[in-house]
Amino acid sequence: MLENFVETRGLVRTFGKKNDVVKALDGVSISIREGEIFGLLGPNGAGKTTIIKILTTLLLPTSGEAYVGGFSVVKEANKVRNIINLVSGGETPGYGILTVSENLWFFSQLYGLPSSVAKEKIKRLTVDLDFKKYATTRMAKLSTGFKQRMSLARGLLNDPKMLFLDEPTLGLDVLTAKRLRTYVIDWAKREKKGTVLLTTHYMAEADEMCDRVAIINNGKILACDSPTALKENLKATPIAKIDVSSIQADFSFIQKMRGVVGCSETRSIQTGVTSLKVMAQNEKVFSDIMSKLNEEKLKVLSINETEPTLEDVYIRLVGKGFEQAEEKANA
Amino acid sequence: MLDNLVLNLRVAYARLWVRVKGGNREPEWLVAEMFIPVLTLSAYVFMYRMLHAPPEFTGFVVIGGTMIAFWVNVLWNMSAQFYWEKETGNLEIYLVAPISRMAILLGMALGGFVNTTLRAVAILAAGILIFQVPFSLSEPVTALLMFFLTIVALYALGMLFASLFLLYGREAWHTANLFQEPVYFLSGSYFPTSSLPFFLQLLASFIPLTFGLDGIRQVVILNKGIADVWLNVLVLVVFIFVLLPLSKVALNYMENLGKKEGRLTLRWQ
Numbered sequence: 215m216l217e218n219f220v221e222t223r224g225l226v227r228t229f230g231k232k233n234d235v236v237k238a239l240d241g242v243s244i245s246i247r248e249g250e251i252f253g254l255l256g257p258n259g260a261g262k263t264t265i266i267k268i269l270t271t272l273l274l275p276t277s278g279e280a281y282v283g284g285f286s287v288v289k290e291a292n293k294v295r296n297i298i299n300l301v302s303g304g305e306t307p308g309y310g311i312l313t314v315s316e317n318l319w320f321f322s323q324l325y326g327l328p329s330s331v332a333k334e335k336i337k338r339l340t341v342d343l344d345f346k347k348y349a350t351t352r353m354a355k356l357s358t359g360f361k362q363r364m365s366l367a368r369g370l371l372n373d374p375k376m377l378f379l380d381e382p383t384l385g386l387d388v389l390t391a392k393r394l395r396t397y398v399i400d401w402a403k404r405e406k407k408g409t410v411l412l413t414t415h416y417m418a419e420a421d422e423m424c425d426r427v428a429i430i431n432n433g434k435i436l437a438c439d440s441p442t443a444l445k446e447n448l449k450a451t452p453i454a455k456i457d458v459s460s461i462q463a464d465f466s467f468i469q470k471m472r473g474v475v476g477c478s479e480t481r482s483i484q485t486g487v488t489s490l491k492v493m494a495q496n497e498k499v500f501s502d503i504m505s506k507l508n509e510e511k512l513k514v515l516s517i518n519e520t521e522p523t524l525e526d527v528y529i530r531l532v533g534k535g536f537e538q539a540e541e542k543a544n545a
Numbered sequence: 546m547l548d549n550l551v552l553n554l555r556v557a558y559a560r561l562w563v564r565v566k567g568g569n570r571e572p573e574w575l576v577a578e579m580f581i582p583v584l585t586l587s588a589y590v591f592m593y594r595m596l597h598a599p600p601e602f603t604g605f606v607v608i609g610g611t612m613i614a615f616w617v618n619v620l621w622n623m624s625a626q627f628y629w630e631k632e633t634g635n636l637e638i639y640l641v642a643p644i645s646r647m648a649i650l651l652g653m654a655l656g657g658f659v660n661t662t663l664r665a666v667a668i669l670a671a672g673i674l675i676f677q678v679p680f681s682l683s684e685p686v687t688a689l690l691m692f693f694l695t696i697v698a699l700y701a702l703g704m705l706f707a708s709l710f711l712l713y714g715r716e717a718w719h720t721a722n723l724f725q726e727p728v729y730f731l732s733g734s735y736f737p738t739s740s741l742p743f744f745l746q747l748l749a750s751f752i753p754l755t756f757g758l759d760g761i762r763q764v765v766i767l768n769k770g771i772a773d774v775w776l777n778v779l780v781l782v783v784f785i786f787v788l789l790p791l792s793k794v795a796l797n798y799m800e801n802l803g804k805k806e807g808r809l810t811l812r813w814q
Contacts, residue, residue, distance in 0.1 A: 229807050267810070270641050274804045295643035305634040311567045323559035324642035326552035368638075 219376060219409045220246035220269060225278035227264050227433075238264040240433040241278070246426075251402050251410040253424035255417070255524060257536040261433040262413035266380050269411065270300045282376055298376045301369035303384030306361040310354030314340070314364050317353055318371065325372035332371070339367040343397060359390035366394055370401065377402075379412045383419060395423055415536055417524040429528055436531040441524055448522035448530060451475060452497045456490040457515040458507065465490060467506065469533065473499035478525065478535020487515060493529055553648035560652025561659070564622075568660040578614070579667040583675075586610035586668070589735040590676050600679050602736075604766035607672030609734035611665045612695070612758055616728060618661040619699050620721050623653045624706035628714060636711075637810045646796050650707055654700040681768035688764045691774060694781035695757025701788035702753060708795035712803045714811075732758055753784045 225242040228235050239261045246252040254262045267273035268280055271291040279286065285293040308317040315336055322332035340346040343363045348356060356364065362382070369377060379398065383391035399422075402410045414420050420427050421441045428438040437444060458465075461481040468477045468490065475493040482489070494500060500517065507514055520526075529535055569575070586606050593602040630636040639649055672678055682688060706724075709717040731745065732738070732754035738746055749755040760777030763769040771778070803809030 227807075267807075272637065272640055272804065272810055273807055274801075292643050295641060298641065300637070300641050302634065302637070305637075307634040307638045309563055309567055309635075311570050312563065316563075316566065320559050320563050321638065323555045324639065324644055326548075326555050 217247065218245040219248040219250075220244070220252075220282050220411065222265070222269075222280040223278055225265070225268065225280055226276045227268065227273065228276045238433050239275070242430075242433065242435055244428055244435060244438065246409060246411060248409055249402065249406055250425045251399065251412060251423050253420040253427040254411065254413045254430055255415065255420045255427050255528070256430035257415055260430045262430060263380055264433075266300070266378050266411065266413060270298060270378055271295060297374060298378060299369040299372055299374040300378045300380065301365050301382055303362065303381035303386075306353070306365060307368070308353045308364065311352060313350050313352055314345070314356070315349045317364065318367060321368045322371045327371065335371060336367070339370060343367055344393065359386055362386055362390065362394065366397070373407065375408050377408050377410050379410060381413055381415070383414070383416065391419075395419060399423055421524050427524065429531060431528075431532050437527065444524065444527045445522045448526055451493055451495075451522070451530065452500070453491065453493050453520050453522055453526055454500050454517055455520050456492060456503070456507075456517045458488045458490060459486065459513040459515050461486055461488050463488070463510070463512055467510075468492060468503055471499070471502060471506065473502070476529035476533045478529050478538060480535070480537065491520075491526065491529065491535065493526060552643070553645045556644045556648040557652040557655065560649050561656040564653060564656025565659050568656070575664065578664045579671070582610050582614060582668050583671045586672060586735070587675070601766050603676050604678045604680065605737060605762055606735050607669060607676065607678050608762050608765060609758060610672065611669045612754065612761070613729060613734050614661050614665045614668060615658075615696060615699055616732075616754055617725070618657045619703035620706070620725055622657050623650070623700065623703040625710055625718065625721055626653055627707050627710035628718060631710075631714070631810065640800070640809065646800065647704070647793055650704045650792075654703065658696060658700070680765060682765050683768055684764060684770045687771045687774065688761060691757060691760040691764055691777065694778060694785065695753060695761065698753035698757065698781050698784040698788065701785055701792060704792035705788055705795055708792060708799040711796065711799045712808055728752055728754060731755065734758065737762070753781060756780045
């Protein structure tokens with residue numbers, strides 16, 4: 215048994231040419247233990263998918279090393295491919311004109327499964343993932359949620375030792391997302407079938423599923439530990455959620471105030487409320503913020519102290535929330 | 546080694562199955578794919594008849610129209626298929642699996658061949674029934690050999706083109722567009738290439754379909770034998786032996802380049 219089923223050392227990946235080089239990964243080193251559900255948490259553009267693409271042999275690193283199951287993803291790509299599978303959210307590989315069972319049978323052949331074994335597995339997976347009644351439905355007629363169930367079933371057909379899940383619940387309704395999360399946890403933990411690398415930008419998903427989480431931003435790993443340990447480190451930092459009745463105002467002044475460690479904002483068009491999550495060096499800072507908001511004639515609806523979440527860990531490390539990081543990356 | 550061969554044969558069969566099953570699940574396509582080529586070749590037949598060309602020309606046109614179905618299949622349903630596989634996310638799944646990319650292409654080629662043969666036979670039958678083509682065939686084995694070699698050479702060319710689609714998107718699409726009509730013209734689909742000027746004949750000699758069509762017409766319409774078409778056979782064999790390994794090398798090269806440049810699974814390019 216390998217201690218670290220996945221290992222990367224100083225992984226660097228750049229895109230573009232001489233005058234326009236973007237560094238997607240900047241010296242990423244992670245180790246994933248066998249049987250673990252490991253999460254990569256970061257905003258869009260942080261480098262999560264780039265890591266997955268390198269580990270699944272779809273992309274070469276610019277420098278550094280990466281191993282899956284003890285095999286180099288560069289030099290022993292085919293050995294790596296024998297033990298992995300990949301499921302990406304928001305994507306539904308397959309042929310719309312074929313039925314769910316036909317598609318799954320086709321994908322099972324990519325791993326050389328004898329037809330009788332494949333058909334048995336397909337039957338079991340469609341039952342386990344609650345979509346047996348759609349087994350004879352053409353893929354094109356499935357809803358997004360059932361297409362994603364089919365994708366997950368496809369990813370498990372070859373009994374991978376290492377399953378890569380790239381934003382697997384992207385765009386899914388709450389119930390379907392919950393169903394898929396529970397199934398993956400059971401698969402990896404209860405049945406001990408394999409190791410999982412999950413990328414997500416849903417904090418709750420990482421919190422619920424992962425044994426350990428690495429927080430990534432701008433291609434760098436900022437922290438790596440269990441969700442509980444990561445949150446534990448914030449116990450001494452006061453955090454408050456402040457709801458303000460405006461979605462137009464510029465709140466960037468809060469970030470610049472003395473004693474503010476980090477601040478994220480979520481604007482809701484439906485309610486017209488902006489929720490600010492502020493992390494401060496001490497509680498006195500919150501009264502300064504309230505005064506400043508009053509000065510700016512912004513109506514505060516509520517202020518509550520909150521328990522730390524993984525989002526707060528990210529804010530503590532980066533100084534802002536995911537949404538602001540994504541806005542900056544897209545600017 | 547044997548396990549690997551069995552795996553890749555399974556993959557080829559599965560991809561063939563997808564192509565045949567998918568291709569025939571919507572029968573309205575069959576009508577369009579058979580009816581339109583018959584219309585095109587009818588125009589040429591009527592023109593030759595109006596010009597009082599020898600009756601063999603009708604046979605040339607019908608054979609040309611039949612073989613063109615394979616060229617269209619190679620270009621759009623095989624080479625360009627990688628473009629669609631990329632857009633739908635299937636290519637990523639192929640590349641993550643421990644299989645040869647050639648096995649996927651072989652499956653596509655065989656599946657395309659099965660589907661197109663059904664259409665080609667229908668076009669041929671319609672041509673024979675409507676235009677009373679004067680066939681004169683004494684060496685059916687030679688005719689089959691010519692047909693087989695032409696098809697293998699054509700699909701090998703398709704595999705080579707597929708490597709372009711592995712990396713490029715719309716650019717490869719334009720390239721395929723650029724090839725379609727010139728190949729119709731240069732390979733002499735609707736007329737004998739001997740009527741072309743020398744430099745165009747030279748250009749046409751780089752297309753396997755030119756030699757295949759010429760050979761099949763000689764055997765099937767002009768009642769010639771292996772002694773008359775041995776050069777066509779030889780050239781097609783050379784095409785096959787060059788194109789197949791070249792397509793494997795090109796696929797590997799493009800895949801590595803794609804992995805290096807990060808363009809292998811890049812969409813909407």
